[in-house]
Every structure is written in structure tokens, then in C-alpha cells.
Amino acid sequence: MAPVLPLLLLLLSSSSSPTIRAAAADEEHEYTLVALSSLQPKATCAGHRVAPPQNTTWVPLNLPHGPCSPLSGGATTPPSVAELLRHDQLRVDDILTRLSGIPINDSKPTRSVGGPNAQMNGNLIDVGVGPAQSPPSAWAQQQLSGLSGGIDAVAAQSSLPAGVLRQTVVVDTASDVPWVQCVPCPIPPCHPQTNTFYDPTKSRTYAAFPCGSPACRQLGPYANGCINNQCQYKVTYPDGSSSSGTYSSDVLTFDATHAVSNFQFGCSHAEQGSFDNRAAGIMALGGGPESLLAQTASRWGNAFSYCIPPTSSNSGFFGLGVPGGVASSRYVVTPMLRYPNLPTFYRVLLRAITVGGQRLNVPAAVFSAGSVMDSRTAISRLPPTAYAALRAAFRNAMRMYRPAPPKGNLDTCYDFTGVANVRLPRIALVFDRNAVVELDPSGILFSSCLAFASNRDDHMPGILGSVQQQTYEVLYAVGGGAVGFRRAAC
Template structure:
């Protein structure tokens, strides 16, 4: 079965899109009026708020739990579960970066076993097989349609493969990929350069077939054969001999009902590295504001003019596969926080699977104070886990929400969408343990913004209102 995961990127359960109503002229640059009704999820999928840019590798991206998701019949995690998994993800990132220093995009990386469970983004594509695909724009393609979690901070793509008893495998919504039914499926011998190059992901040899294993900091893992097959995006875009892990066993719990992980990190095993000669190590995505809408994923240079993006240098971490940026300032309601750029010196990791943005404590405390001051007209509510600034909006029709702006290197200014400010009626930011830890720019804050990763060019672009 050629691996054709339909890039149907699904994001975590978040707030709905936030239509606004008119504000007084004095406030329109400082606040947004958000209708409370817009924060409630819809029962049906509304499609696209904004038409996606037409690109040869464009595919839909959705939250994993909601009417637009192919995983919509899976149990929706509670807020406590979501925040628990989010913290595991953050702890894993910080563990890898604990001895690292942010630098420029030309630094090399070492490949380490890393991945914590989170609900993350998922995508659908087909793996070549005799079975027919179903359920997405690529349903006419041969192969098995699979739903993947999109991960910008891991290197090894993998999918569950038959035989895959449950347990140790987990249930999934799609038919299991069966390499024995694919004429293009090919295992790697244990002496092949591909196998010997797996490094810390290598897991020995079975019947002269290369084995892989990825171990995550929370104790979960995936293991099986390392093979190649055809990965198809659409009728004119396919990746022959795409290398990935054929997972036959897992340890720990994989809470999503997706088939596996599509990794976009900087290591040689990732999708981005494997397709560099064709797509130039460029990709972009736009996470929708809610589970009622769809976003998109693009592999390769977008068709839009570069002037549509604000651009900042990409920060790379020499001991990890992560992509990052450097914050310089934050404004709330048009007023800059009294925090100097040195507070953000450790850089910020861009991550598709962390939900809540983590800031250095000095910056977070200033942000929280400014936000609370701007929201003093609303009733406060008890904290919800790490979310310590929450509100009771009972009876409130419209929320006067202060605008939050992130300012990156080279004065790249990004105004957050309303859906990137409130999460379950709480300020959608949290604090790191200390100012020395790198920040993490999570998926909630990225909502409705196209994030363009030009890895070889060493830049990150942002385009607001893209989905």
C-alpha cells in the first residue's frame, strides 16, 4: 500500500471563530468585540472561512475533534486531559533543550528520540495499496486513506501496519495499512545505508528487516519495521520510496484515533528532508479558529506573493530538530508590556502540537497583569489547571477583548485572532518555570494565521486571516 496520508491536518479542540461587531473609533485599534455566540461550537462543518491558496500540494487541515474531522467519532478529551498532555509535550521539549542554545538557521542538529503524546494536528493521505481510499479530496487515488497527526517537532514518520493487534496497537478510524498488499512496499535490509543511518531510532534486525523504535519522554513508544512506499498527496503529487516506520506495537496510550505521525522536523528521516529536492524544504499551514472550520497544509512554496507575509529569522537549536523564532515584545490593548527583549533571549519554539503558548515568567506575569486590567469589567472565575486567568461570562452577549500583538525579530508584527487569546474562557497563555527556558508558541495562538517555514532560507513568515 503506497503511503498516501491525505494531509487532512486536524488540530486540537479549540474555540470557535470570532466574528466581531463595530467598536467606537477610539477603541478599534485596542479592542475587539467578540460575540459570545461565536465561541460556541457548531454541530456541522462550515467548511472554509477563507478560500485556501491554490497550490499543487494543498490539503485540508482540521481540529481532531469536531464536525470537520475524520476523527469526529472519537471521544473528545476533557480540558483536564488536554492540559495534562499539553504539559507532557512541553516538558519533553524543555528536556531536549535544557542544554541547548538558540542560534541561526545554519547550525546542525542531532537527532534524538523525542515525542510526547498530545492531541495535535492530524492529516489524511493515502498509502498505496490495493484497497480504495475514501472520504477526502484524494478519494479517487489508489491506496489506503490514512489520518495522521502533523508534528513539526519530530523526525520519524510512522503509521500503524498490519499485523497490529489491539492492544498493543490503538484503534483508528481508517483501515489499517497492510504492506503485504502493496506492490510498491519495500522493507530495508539491516545492512542498508538507510537502516544504519537511523542512529538512535534503530532497533535491531528481524529476519534481515530493519527495525525502528521511537521512545518518548513520557514513556510511550512506537516500534516496528522501517520500510518505504508511495506517499500520494494528489493525482500529480506523490513521493516515491517514502521512508517511514511501520508500527506493530506501542507502549503507553495514544489517545487520538489517527493512524500515526507525519513528522516535519529537521532530521533526515522527516517528510520535509525526504522531499527537499522537490519542495525545497518549505512548508506552511493554517490552523482554523475552531473545529467547525477547515484550514490547510502546503508542502512547497505557496502561490501567494511574498509581500503578503511578515517575515522573521528562523531560530534553530543546535541539539534538536525544532524550528523557532525570537520574540522581542508583546502589546496588550495597544500598550507594550514593560519587558525588555533580553527576557526572550532563549528564543521560542514553534510547535504544531503544543496548544497553550508558554512564556518566560517575567513576560507572562506582565501579560497577565495587563490582560486582567483590561478585563476588569468581567467576573473572574477559578483557575483551570495551568490557566490561571479565567472568567465567568454568564449572561454576557459580547466580550470587549483587548488585542494582543506579538512582535518578532525584524519588527515582524502579528496580531492574534480572538480565538488565540481565550481558551475555555481563560487567557490562553501560561508560564515557564524560569526565564532561561525557551518559550513555546503553541497552536492556539497560531490559529487563523498561515505559518510559512522556509528552512533552507532561514525564515518564518506569518500571514494573518489566512483561514
């Protein structure tokens, strides 16, 4: 595959990407007038605001709660802001624990994955696993009885063809082993899910990997012994929760024309701990050899992308492959950084932040640890020095509005009672190679608060969370060592 970064950087030079504005720029370029109603979800799903790209393999991506959610037809109750932020901090603590004490260029291996308590923050896609299982087995019917939405209540929203079993999974860029719940999986210890449970006995294309097989040996620290010559896996989370079962393969289907034969995944028969939504499992996209990305690298160019919608009443998309054609010129691109002995994580280097066109006075060394890209952390974390500068500039720009009490770790909040439109300062993140990403308004305000939080010290890596990524197509061109951002993509 030709190097992606030089190509995209060349295209960038002629693109119309955002640029850093001088302090004397017109107010139009320093602020944007935002209708607060545009940041709130509507009662019904409006679908895609922008047509997804047609030159890659893609499926719809939706938030876990709200009218577009594939979980129980959106009937699940959204978490409170306090609960969401609490779970978000658990996710952040897990990532930073895995990275603690690891020099940037000399990582120590560790193979735990993001804790299940963060699933409420996950973005969802529908895929097909194996052939259809209709009617569901008696066991599956018993487990699903009484669930709101019933069996595959929102299957009509899926683009999957007839003949495959729909499974709603959480997209996770910081884990390596894909898995779904499999019959038998009693509740508890397994968790309820909206979809029909995957039953390997009903799939003619299912196969369990024998112990000693190359796929089983590749599991490394995820290996969990052998039962009846079937390879067993176990993913253990830092809080003691886990998913375990048989390491297996089956057909993974995206749409009528795109499927992956012999897709390797964990067939989960037992869990410990609590899982917060009714998704069927995890679609792992980390840099380890077990992930979907690694399994499809030769076919789709070792690249994937996603676009997270601004509200739960809109849909985004998840895609495999490197976009081509005119669309490529619309990306701003920065190098992708990796931890040599911890391949799971993808990292970028933040160089600066601008507020209202003015660059914050933050020493470059503050950003030297880089920022981990994460699809399941909601609120971005910044080094304390950078966060303090951002907060001060934002508060100054918002001084005409009434302050409100903090919400969890969001300490810059406002009372917008009676306010229809907010004069919001433009905020841009400037990454290495001058890749300027001007945040969508939905990436600046979260529940009427500044949607950033502080890490504990300046030496910790930052985290670029999903709220700040909203409306951008984020391209992980892993084979080319680049991350691309295409604005207004969903």
C-alpha cells in the first residue's frame, strides 16, 4: 500500500481546511451564533444529515440512547449526566492506568481493555454474525421474553441483508478482541440484549478454533486454556469484570455485498461485572492482532473511519478502507503515533489550542505526551496547564452568560434559561503538521458546560474523546501512519 500520510498531506495543501485566525479577525470568525435547540436531540430519528461516503464499505453508526438507537428501538432510558460522567471517568482511569509509568518511546506490554462500565458512552453499529437463526431457539426466546422492544424490534433500521443474524455491537478503538454473547449465556452472569442471542449450533459456518491453532496461539495474554480441544479466551477488565468463552470464527456481514469470511471473535458464555446497555458485544478496532482492523487489513488497506453524529436523533457512519477521489482533499491530516510495545492505542500530538482565533499561551512541552484517540471516552482530557488556559479564555468569552454550578468534573457551566441563541467562541485543536480541527458547537458545549476536563498532571497523555470528534469523519489510516479529520461529514 502506498504511504498514506504524504499523499494526504499533499492533498491538504490545496484543501479549504480551517486556518488559525489572528486576534484582530472579524467577530464572525471568532464567534458563532448557535441555537441551543440544535444541540438537543429531537423526539424522532432524522437519519443522516449528510450523505455517507459512497466509496468505502460503511454501516450506520448511532448513539446508544435516543430515537436512532438500535437498542430496543430507542426505548432505553438515557443515563443522567452525573451517571454518564461517572462512567466516563472510569473509562479514563482505565486508559491512564494502562499507560501509567510507560515512557512514550519504550512502552511496557499490558493487555487489559477498557472497562465494561463505559459501554453507555459507546457508539453502536449493526453487523451480521453467521446465517439467520429464525425462529430463535427456545433458550433465546426465554431469555428475551419481557425485554422492551422485543426480538430485533428495530431490525428494519439495519441495512443488513436477509439471511444473517443482526448483532448490535459497541465500536471500541481501545480494545483488541471482538466478542458477542453466545448461547448458552444465562442471565446472570450474562446481560440482557436487544438482539436475538447468537447460537453457534444454528450456524453452518461457525467453527471453534482448536487448541494449538495459530489463531489460538495469537491470543497471548487473552488465552484462557482449553476445553474439549476448543480454544478459550478471557478478557479481564481492571475492575475485575470479564468476558470469557470460546475463541471462534464465523461470517461477519456489513451489507449485501461486503462480508468477512472466517471472522475471529470471542463467543462469550460468561461475564463478571455489570454491562450497562443491551448491546450484543464489542467490535474491537485497536491495533492488536486480534482486532477487526488487523483481520481485514489486506482487504481494506489497514484503515477505518467513523463519524459520530451531533445528537442522538441523527445517524453517523462507520467505514472500512481509505477514501479516494475528491473527498480525500477534504481531510486535514496529522501523523499517527504508536506505543511500540502497546499496539492497542492510537495517538496524535496536540500542538496548540485556539479560542476565538487566538492561540492559548501554553508551552509546547505540556502537550509532549500526546493524546490517545478513543471512541468511547466522551469528554476530552487535557493536561492541567492547557485546561486552565482553555477554561480562562472560554470563561472570558462567555462572561455575558450566567454561571451555573459544576456538573461532576465539568466545572465551567452556564444557566441558559430564557436564552435561545448562544454566542459561542470558536475553538480549534491544532495537531502536528498544522492540522487544524475547528470543533463543531456540539463538541464545545455538553449539557450547558464546557466539554473538556483536566487530567491530574501535565505528564499524563491527553485523551481525545467522542464529544470533540462529533460531526467529523475521523480516519485511522493505520497502514499509512496518519489520522485524518473531515469536517461536517455527518
